[in-house]
Amino acid sequence: MHDKVGFNPDGFRFEFRLILVHLIAKKHNIMTNNTKDRLKKTLAAFDAVNGEDPNQELVNGQPVPKELIYGIRMSEMLEEAYPDSGELLRLAARSQHIRRWAIPREEYPMDRKGYLLWRTRLKQYHGEIAGEIMQQNGYGADEIKKVVDLLNKRKLKTEPDTQVLEDVICLVFLKYYFDPFINKHEDTKLVSILQKTWNKMSEKGRQLALSMPHSSQAKRLLQMALNP
Incomplete structure (x- = not known):
């Protein structure tokens, strides 16, 4: 009867195992090869953008784009302090200051109110840039929203990843x-x-x-x- 309707029990079990592996990996922040490849490409895209920073910082005597080295330091610290962090938190850490130089502090009043307005706009801007790059690399709307929420420090008291960041x-x-x-x-x-x-x-x-x-x-x- 199974043959008449084209049912393949082996194929069904294989697909079920794939779904199960995906759910377990997601629950425990275990990255599959496809996920690792996507993450690697997206981090590289973040670095390419931050590599355009005209501001330089000396690192071991060599000039390095300021926000490029900042993003790398964020990733290294996350790995050192919270090595079990998931994919989306890793993306948020690397893009924390993405293209920060594009919105200079001087564009806002040089008082506390101006400072807070500047910081708020920066968070929004970082989320916009990171979200665009993530979309280009195959991330879905929910995944992008999670990173944007992290970059905007939303749900600080209720979302553990926000506190980790x-x-x-x-x-x-x-x-x-x-x-x-x-x-x-x-x-x-x-x-x-x-x-x-x-x-x-x-x-x-x-x-x-x-x-x-x-x-x-x-x-x-x-x-x-x-x-x-």
């Missing part, structure tokens, strides 16, 4: 970008920056921050910030 942002700042601030600002402002950074982090993020190597000046300021 916030932790990684703070850890990258403390490791690579805080020391250059020290010579530009007074202790009072630096302590305030550290306290605000600390309040954004989870308990795990804070422990990771304390375990990181810091300069003597950064250690002194951390002590002041954490023991007011």
Whole structure:
């Protein structure tokens, strides 16, 4: 009877196994070969865009596009601190500052209100650029929305991945970008920056921050910030 209707039990079982593997992989953040290939291509596309940054940073004595190295540092910190992170969180980390130079701070009023407007627009812009690139590489609407939500820091109190991304942002700042601030600002402002950074982090993020190597000046300021 099965032959008459063209039913193939072996084919059915094979398709069922494929679906089951996909569901298990999705639940446990396990990436299949196709997923890894898609992720690799999309990260490379993000890097190609950030490689256009006219602003440079010296890394081991060599000039590197500023947002390119920032995205790489975000990915490295995510892998180091949260190695089991899923595909979409990895995309959000790499695209956190994508094409940031296109919207300069100077385009907004140089006060706190202007700063907040600038930051809000940047988040929207990063989501737009990342979403376009993801769509070009085969991601669906729900996947794109998840990354856009992460980049806009939505559901910070209810979405664990948003908190992980916030932790990684703070850890990258403390490791690579805080020391250059020290010579530009007074202790009072630096302590305030550290306290605000600390309040954004989870308990795990804070422990990771304390375990990181810091300069003597950064250690002194951390002590002041954490023991007011």
